[in-house]
Amino acid sequence: MTAPPVAGPRIAFYAPLKPVDHPVPSGDRQMARLILRALKATGPVEVASSLRVYDGAGDPATQARLTAAAAAECDRLLSLYAADPARRPALWLSYHVYYKAPDLIGPVIARRLGIPYAVIEATRARKRLTGPWSAFAAAAESAIEAADLVLCVSARDRQAVEAYGPPGQRVAMLPPFLDLPPAVERPEPGSPPRLLTVAMMRPGDKLASYRLLADALTLAAARPWTLDIVGDGPAAAEVAALFAPFGPRVTLHGACAPAALAAHYAGADLLVWPGLNEAFGMVYLEAQAHGVPVLAVDNAGTGTVIRDGLCGRLTGPAPQEFAATLAALLSDLPALRALGRSARAHVEAHHALTAAAQRLRGLLTGLMP
Template identity: 40%
Template sequence: MAVATEAISYQKRPSRELFEARRDTCTAERERLLAEWRAAPETAPDLWFTYHPYCKSPDWIGPAVSKALAIPYVTAEACRTRQATDADWHDARSSVQKAVTSADVNFCLKKSDHEYLATFLPDMSSVVPLKPFIDDQAGGAAAALPFANGEPVLVAVGMMRPGAKMHSYAALADTLRELPGRWNLVLIGDGPGRSEIETLFAFLAPDRLHLAGAVPHDEVRAWLEAGDIFVWPGIGEAIGMAFLEAQAAGLPVTAFATAGVPEVVGNRAALLAPSGDTGALRDHIETLVADAALRQRMGVAARAHVAANHSIRAAAETIRHSLDPLLAAARNRVSSA
C-alpha cells in the first residue's frame, strides 16, 4: 500500500529556523501515520527503508515508527558529506547518527561510507556491503559512428562543468595529446564548461573527434556499445557509475586508481594508472589501441564482472538475504503477540 506525504526533511543550506520547522513537520507527520496505522493495522508496513540519510536530510520518521510498530528499520547509503563547517550541521548529523545506530541493517555502498559508519556505530554488525549496481541488460543497438576510418574509438562520459569533472577532462586531454597510433574520440556530456573542453581537445583533427552532447541514458549506452575503450580519469568519482555502464557494454576501462574507481572495475577488465599519472594512463590506452585481441578479452571480462557483482540481480540477492530474516522475525513477533 502506498502512502502519500508532503513532509520533507531536506534543506540545502544550514538554517536553525528551517531545521526546526522541518523536524516539527516530520514529527507531526510521524504521529499522523502512526494514528492511521494503529486504527487500521492491516495497512501498516512490515519494514521501514530509508535511502541516503545524511546531514541535509535526516530521517525523523522511520526510527520512531519502526519502534512503535515493532518493525525492522533499514537504511542504505548513510554517509557524511563535507558541508560547510561541522557546527553548521551538528544537530542534523547527530540525528542521522542516532537513526543509523538504531537500524537493523545499514546497506553500505562504498569504502568511505564504511569508514564513516565505523566512527560512531558501537559495532559494525548492522553494516551490509551492497555493491553499486546497474541494469546490465539495458543495452540495445550500437550508435552509428561518425568516423569512416574503422580505427579504435575511445569513449568518455562526463558532465562538462567546473570541479572534478573539468579536472578529469583536462587530465584526459593531457593524456591523449601525445598518444601515438590512429584512433578516434567520442565525448558524451554537456554543460557550462563545453567551450573550455572544446579548446582542450582542439589538438585533434575534426574528423577524429565527436562531441555527442548531453543524450538520454539509452543513447549513452548505445555510444558505449559502439566504442572500443572507455577513457575517463575518474577524478573525484565517489562511486563511478559510468565505469559500470561502460563495462556492461563490454568496454575495457582505463582510468586513475582514485576515489571510488577501484571499487567498481574488475581486475581483468581495467587498466588503472596511479592517480594523476597521465603518462601511465597514456601507456595503458596505447596498449589497448594497439591490441584488438586484448580489448576483446577485457571486454568479455568486463561484462562478466558487472553481471556477477554489480547487476540488479546481484543487488537483489544481497538485499533479499538481509531482509528476509528480518521480515520473518517481525512476523513471528506479531503472530505470537
C-alpha cells in the first residue's frame, strides 16, 4: 500500500505484526489504522510496507523465511527511495514490536538513510532470547535498542523499556486512543440486563478468558442477565461449547461489521471480558466510548484503559471474584448506568484521537530536522 509523493517531512509507517490492510480484524489492526489516521491528521505519512513478520509457533524455519523476505523488502525500499527522492522519509515509525513480530525493516532503512527511528508499543521479553523464538527475540531486542524514541502504551512496557534501554534513549507514554462515536443518551438498563463480550476466539489467553467468563457466569446464573458474544476465530467451537449450557441466555453472533458492532454496544448494559494478559484491549475503550461500563480482570494492561470504580470494575483472576463483582454491578442498575456516563467522559478526556494526534506529531517532530 503506497501513496503519491507529498511535500514536507514524510513519516514512513510500518506495522510488522498486523499490517493496516490485513483482512482479519483485531485490536492490533485497529490501533495501527488509528495511528495512521492520527499521523495523517497533522502531516504527510506513507505506509512503507505491508510485509507481515509474525511467527506465532516458534518455528526457526518460519523465522528464517521471514528474515529473508524482510531483507528483500529493505532492498526494494532503498531502491525506491534512491530512484524517487521525494518518497524518501524523514523518520521511520513502527508499531508493536515484540519477540513474535520483530521489526526487521525499520532499523535497517533508518540506519542506511541516516534518519530517526521510533517505535510505538515495544515489548521487551529477554527471557525469549533462549528457546524457539530466540532469533526473533534477538531481532526485537536489537530493534528496540536502536530506537531514538519509544512510545509506550502501558506502564508495564515502559518499565521494561527503561530498565534495559541504552543510555540516552527517549521514552514517553502514548495512551491508547480511538475515534469517538457521537455521544448519545443511553436507555435505562434492560430487564434482564444485557451483557456483551467482544473478543477474538483463539487458543491461549483469549480462550482462557472465555473459560473464566463461562465459569463466572455459572456462579452468577441465579442473577437475571443475557449475554451477546461478538467474535470468531480458530477456537470458535471451543467457545460455543463453553456457553452451550446457558441455552438462550447466551447468543453467539460471530464476527460483526462495524455498524453491527456499534449496534451491539448501543444495546449493552455492561461489557464483560476478563482480558487475561491483554496489552490494553481496544474493546474496553470502544465500550466506554459508547457509554458502556466494563468488567475485567485487573492487570497492567487492562489498568491502562480502565479506571476502577470510574469506568467499571477491575477484579481478581478467580471466577468467584469475577462473579461476585458482576453480581454487585447487576444489583444496582442506576449505579451501573452512572458508570457508563463517567466511562464516556473519561475516554473523551484521556483517549480521544484528536488529542493523541497532536501529542504524537509533537513527539515525532522533535526528532526530525
